[in-house]
Amino acid sequence: DQQVKQNSPSLSVQEGRISILNCDYTNSMFDYFLWYKKYPAEGPTFLISISSIKDKNEDGRFTVFLNKSAKHLSLHIVPSQPGDSAVYFCAAMNTGFQKLVFGTGTRLLVSP
Amino acid sequence: EAGVTQFPSHSVIEKGQTVTLRCDPISGHDNLYWYRRVMGKEIKFLLHFVKESKQDESGMPNNRFLAERTGGTYSTLKVQPAELEDSGVYFCASSSRRSNYGYTFGSGTRLTVV
Numbered sequence: 001d002q003q004v005k006q007n008s009p010s011l012s013v014q015e016g017r018i019s020i021l022n023c024d025y026t027n028s029m030f031d032y033f034l035w036y037k038k039y040p041a042e043g044p045t046f047l048i049s050i051s052s053i054k055d056k057n058e059d060g061r062f063t064v065f066l067n068k069s070a071k072h073l074s075l076h077i078v079p080s081q082p083g084d085s086a087v088y089f090c091a092a093m094n095t096g097f098q099k100l101v102f103g104t105g106t107r108l109l110v111s112p
Numbered sequence: 113e114a115g116v117t118q119f120p121s122h123s124v125i126e127k128g129q130t131v132t133l134r135c136d137p138i139s140g141h142d143n144l145y146w147y148r149r150v151m152g153k154e155i156k157f158l159l160h161f162v163k164e165s166k167q168d169e170s171g172m173p174n175n176r177f178l179a180e181r182t183g184g185t186y187s188t189l190k191v192q193p194a195e196l197e198d199s200g201v202y203f204c205a206s207s208s209r210r211s212n213y214g215y216t217f218g219s220g221t222r223l224t225v226v
Contacts (some may be wrong), residue, residue: 002154034214043203043217081197089155099144099168100215102155102164 003027004092006103013110019077023090026071028091034100035064035075039089045087048075054080078108114138116218124224125141127128130192133221135161137186137206143167144178144187145215158202161187173198194225 005024013019021035032106050057050064050073059065063076067111076083090103117136125131131176132142137144146158158177159169172179178196181187191198201222 004154025180025191036217039218043205045217046214049214091155096170098160100145100147100155101157101159102147104152104154 002104004029004090004101004103006088006090006106008106009104010107010109011044013080015082015110015112017080019080019084019108019110021075021088021090021108023073023075023103024071025073025092025101027092027094027101028071028095030101032093032095033064033066033073033083034091035062036089036091036102037084038089038105041052045090048063077108080108082110082112084108085110116204116216116219117204118202118218120221121219122222122224124226125194127196128193130176130190131194133189133191133202133204133223135187135189135204135206135218136182137204138208138216139183141186141206141208142185143207143215144181146187146189147205147206147217148204149220150197153201155204163220166217191223194223196225198222199225 008089024037034049048062066073087105089105091100121187137141144161149155157171161181178190201220205217207215
């Protein structure tokens with residue numbers, strides 16, 4: 001019973017282009033969503049988050065969009081850089097419980 | 113500030129043995145979490161400490177797993193006896209009470225049970 005799904009295990013884009021990573025969730029009680037970035041042999045690193053009361057949050061090259069009616073969020077990276085190559089995890093929580101529920105991750109490869 | 117420190121970074125043990133993982137959170141962080149990633153799947157919640165108290169241990173797989181956080185500082189996660197399905201990467205994370213839920217994770221302990 002996977003409550004957070006990342007259906008694309010991998011994504012390849014060219015440097016300078018936009019990367020779009022997608023995430024779907026099933027639990028309507030989730031009210032906070034996060035994206036983490038993970039390099040090999042390291043722990044996940046927090047990237048950006050969004051509350052369910054918003055539909056967009058931007059931080060530099062990273063923008064997260066939330067569509068609550070569709071239970072869908074996406075992470076846009078513009079422009080993509082080779083250093084962005086990593087595994088990206090979508091996570092969700094109900095802030096009353098502070099327990100992150102993660103997706104299975106999408107491996108992003110940005111080629112020069 | 114120093115990050116979340118976990119050790120050992122790798123551990124290989126035989127089925128039936130005992131292993132203890134340790135996590136040192138960021139100083140002053142009341143919240144400490146354990147997560148596990150098995151076989152390249154999703155990262156799954158194990159438990160949450162607030163200071164020395166277990167706030168939520170709903171993710172602990174079974175009673176072979178025992179977590180402690182004596183004095184509200186570092187935490188240990190003991191697996192006894194270890195089974196093959198316990199293999200995976202165990203992550204610890206910490207956060208302060210005023211965080212934006214963007215927890216700081218350690219680099220993890222890769223546990224292999226053979």
